[in-house]
Amino acid sequence: MANVTVEFLGGLDVVVQKQRVHKLHLPAEVVSVGDLIEYIASTLIKNPRDVAVFLEDGGVRPGIITLINDTDWELEGQTEYVLEDNDVVSFTSTLHGG
């Protein structure tokens, strides 16, 4: 039962009521980052249409970078990463404007 902070950056906060930072007290069954992603899709995202902005084929949509405590989740085991108290999980859309 971890307390984690989840951030939605790069404009991705549109899927979560424009609130960039969410402090979550996770239920016991949310153990890994993979579980957290499902939890976000089912609980945090209120408009079902917005799930497609966040997920594609069950995974985080291409163009979104996932970070665990400011580190690329590729280096942390991706969905397998087991959440700990006070972890910060950030999702950021890639920007393309210039």
Add this chain to the structure above:
Amino acid sequence: MSGNSSDAQAELIRLRRENELLREKLRQSGTQEGVGADRLSLPEYERYGRQMIVESTGGVQGQLLLKSAKVLVVGAGGLGSPCLPYLAGAGVGTIGIVDNDTVEVSNLHRQVIHDSGKVGMLKCESAREVLGKLNPNVKVVTYPVRLDYSNAFRIFEGYDIVLDCTDTPLTRYLVSDVAVNLGMTVVSASGLGTEGQLSVLNFQDCGPCYRCFYPTPPPPTSVASCSEGGVIGPCIGIVGVMMAVETIKIILGVYTKENFKPFLMMYSGFPGQTIRTFKMRGRQPQCIACGTERTITKETIESGIVNYNVFCGSRNYNVCQPEERISVSDLQDELLDMDTTVLLDVRPSHHYKISHLPHTVNVPMKELRNLDRSVDALQSRIPQITESSDVLVICRHGNESQLATRLLKDEFNIKNVRDVTGGLFKYIDEIDPSMPKY
């Protein structure tokens, strides 16, 4: 102003500019500070003194590194504009600028290297003028072309570092792929709204490339440009300036193969300003551009086998038949008979507030989708609408309005829906130029 005197005005501006350029040439040939790439002249000591006495630049040695550096900047827009003067000011010896766009008034809130007198001028030439005045020692080479798979290698060859200041995923993949094939380091940045991102890619031909970070392109529907999504000038500007810092560090050898750690910096301007540095993955062995089994090569790029258009895709807005569309001049006639017709503006409400036609109802596209095909729900927003109503749909440029037309016809079963071709901006251009465009 009469045609003749505005012609004369334009001629005067052109002559002034020509005069300025000739003076510049004269200044350079007569009193050039430069003395060759291997040493500094006295005026150069004076010019660069304030940065040479910052110990970590390496003093004279560092300045000579800057002087012999060749940096290519792709894009003289929101990122390139603030970056370029700092590169020139610092004494980067050769600066290439690739951009085939011309300056527009709507660029100037962020692309501050240009100015109101340069509207219509090529951005690369406008930037060259400014850099030449800022530091005549710098050699500026301009490429007034749109970077593509067929010209990229020819342009990139001979440069040490490339700065990706472009504005689409397509050019970002292309810049990275070409740089990897030429062993060049890329300083890559982007911005939108109040945020920006920055990274150093293919560092010394051993760091991760753009494809390592983003092996799969984003769906085209999720990609917004500055003209669509909006951008705060200094927010993208700060990221452009950060690019100049990274470039100078790369040239001075502050980063080495030993100490360089892949990163992605994220700047947020609102509500509180923050810059965060995320630790990123290294080069990916399975990367098709820089990994162990590469398929993105000079040959496959230049032959068109690597098809960037297909890879990145594009949004298809052409979803209406000709009879489902109405021109802005016909719209003008219908406006006179608005009793029965519903004119629906589907732009976001903060766009609508800036300017809109009279007698319009604003239901943004996103909200329209959320009504879930329910005519009852639609009627709660537009009481007079029925399945037999005549509905005209308008947006900014006539893209989203086509999607909305489809939605209303196919999902809400409203029979007589037509899209206003070209949108509000075309209406303003052709019918009522007194309305504000943004």
